[in-house]
Amino acid sequence: MSLLVNLSGLALIAAIVWWFQLLKRSPAADKAAEAAALIVVRDGIYEPGCIRVAAGRETELRFLREDPSPCAEYVVFADLDISAQLAVGRETAVSLPPLTAGEYEFTCQMRMYRGTLVVT
């Protein structure tokens, strides 16, 4: 019994590391949505959480915030020094300048909501 509990505990730890760290780092570009998709902000996530945009071109992302929690109030592209206040229940457009290829994270102020911009 004791061995079983300990093994279950260790398996749980392994599962946490695997699910939240290892799987998360796998390239997401192939699953990325197009920039035209509406990004819904709700229940602690951006959906879709991975957006693909073309390099070297100005882009506009559209966010629809459905979560009234203050955590969702701002979307921040920290690497680009761009942020936007998202109105509840209304689409907010965020314009991005032409970007070089790479991955750029966008988050809420506290970095709990997380999304990735894949520039290809």
Add this chain to the structure above:
Amino acid sequence: MKEGAGSPAQLFRLRGASCAGCVNKIERALQQVPGVAEARVNLADKTLSVRGSVSADTCIRAIENAGYGAELATVSERELREQQRAADRAHYRDLLWRSGLALGLGLPLMIWGLVTGEMSVHSLGQQLAWGLVGLATLAVLVYCGGHYFTGAWKAFRHHNASMDTLIALGTGTAWAFSSLVVVAPQLLPEVARHVYFEASAMIIGLINLGQALELRARGKTSAAVEKLLSLQETKARVLRDGEDVDVPVDAVQPGDRLRVRPGEKIPVDGRVVEGDSLVDESMLSGEPLPVRKTAGDALSAGTLNKNGSLLFVAEKVGAETRLAQIIEMVKRAQNSRVPIARLADRIAAVFVPVVMIVAVLAALAWFNWGPEPKVAHMLVVATAVLIIACPCALGLATPMSVMVGVGLGAEHGVLVRNGKALQQAGKLNVLVVDKTGTLTEGAPRVTDLQADGDERELLRLLAGLEQASEHPLAAAIVAAARERGINPGEVQDFESITAHGVSGTVDGRAVLLGNGKLMQRKNIDIDRWRETAETLAAQGRTVMFAAVDGEAAGLIAVADPLREDAKLAIQRLKKLGLEIQMLTGDNRAAAEAVAAQLGIDRVYADLLPEDKARIVGDLQADRRLVGMVGDGINDAPALARAEVGFAIGAGTDVAIETGDITLMRSSLHGVADAIELSRATLRNIKQNLFGAFIYNTLGIPIAAGVLYPLTGSLLSPVIAGGAMALSSLTVVSNANRLRLFKPSEVTV
């Protein structure tokens, strides 16, 4: 996808649309308009959204032809803010209600447990009673805390873990274990048949309460931007066909002629065509005295017209106005990252999974080495660890302080470009200041005039002579004459003698104005003026001798006057530990005189504009952290080179674009304010980060039970929930404390 479908939508408010038939009719009418890519009616809020390259007027005409009415619905930033505040208020009430409901169940249960000690299941009756309580708690978890569970699930699917994950896991585990005790008590040792329904309900109640209070406190952090937004006028009075027409400010186009009456705000940036009035610009420039505006003068949106009526032509509208740019800059800076937060950001990224692992390890430790009842202890420590850990406090620590700090700067006329500039400003140890326009007013004036005879007559002759000159000093002499109501004489045979002065005939009299060398060359004895001249030169003034009809007639001194507050500001900056260095293209004697007057440590004189950036670079090579203060026009390369470039330009567009920090007030006090504000903000961020780190590094081990050997008891998950709710509230409240910041004052 049709061309233009990806373009931003135009939103119209519809009149007369009431059924699905209307929707089809309007949408069809729009789809026939060339350039429309997509037209969608929302019947619920009676709006129409149109995408494509088509003008609003064309759309409105198409809608009107279809038998309905429409107008362009513009949502100003201010309206958006108001909607946001309304949403916040509704969310606040909702959170309070949910909190009250959860605490309404949890509190009596907790008191029951404390008073009777009967929270265990040992009989069928207890099973039934606790079963009912379990169902009630489930209802509370679903209704009052359902959003935590859906949030946790969605985050989980995206391989993310958030605060919701911790709350859902903590309260869910407590509820699931208690339900197991109720449904199948025989599976557990007798001592472990304890229920924790009260903990689930109390935790949800406390966290909702904490979030409600945090929401309130957060509202205050954006007060500064709201103040700026409130400066924006919503309506404008435009002259159309000779009549004044009130239109929404968004409808004003560059080139429109607008009228503002006394007591009204200027709606857009423009230039006065007609009228004379005092305008209060303090909200933008920080200058307390109203400025007189007449034809040709520039007006800025958001400033207040005081006593006269003005007709002006719009030059910049919407997002192009200076006020809109300032608001945009403040908003962008408020959300930019501060380098000091990088560590917290890295920790926050892995925080939740790490806490989950710690919870499992703590439970295993209690299982392997803890006393009985092991299972109950495992549950309590795992729940307490999950609940007490607060990634929010860590995540909020920097952004909240930056929001308040940047906003506060804007209120004091200090516009910070980004978080990096805010952090670096406090660390500077050398401040390089451009003399002209920063320490001085940037406009030379006649300071002294001495004559053998009539001073007014001498000034009339000199002004007459200088009318023909293009030298900046000449302009000062002509201006001085006009200020005294003197009409300059007529000049003939004007000659400019390079590096010496000027000569000519004014109203038939031979007039000579220039330096000592010129007088010597013309054999004019100036011995009796020499001493006065030397005294004035030592005060940093440029002295010129005057001769009329071959005889010395007097002298005139011109200087770019020091700003009244420059000396006090330098004292403040020195008190803040900065070494002050001055850059100028002036000659060394004049520059040193100014430096001595102001108490400046080092002077670089006789400089060419390109030397300034080189000097900043040399100081940096000496490992100094250099701040550069300039007007943003001539000093752009040096401003860009310095660690922090302070652009003084009374808030001109150029200054806003070039400076890391733009000072709306043309005063060095702004630099001192910025440095003090930077230090206060950094201190606040450090307090927040320290608090959040300490809270988590102490809280988690305590929740895991490290104090058990000393106290003989474990931390209740309810207390963990209370502590967690309090921790993020403390961070936000501490950030709000920064609003009490007041710049220091130095008195003579």
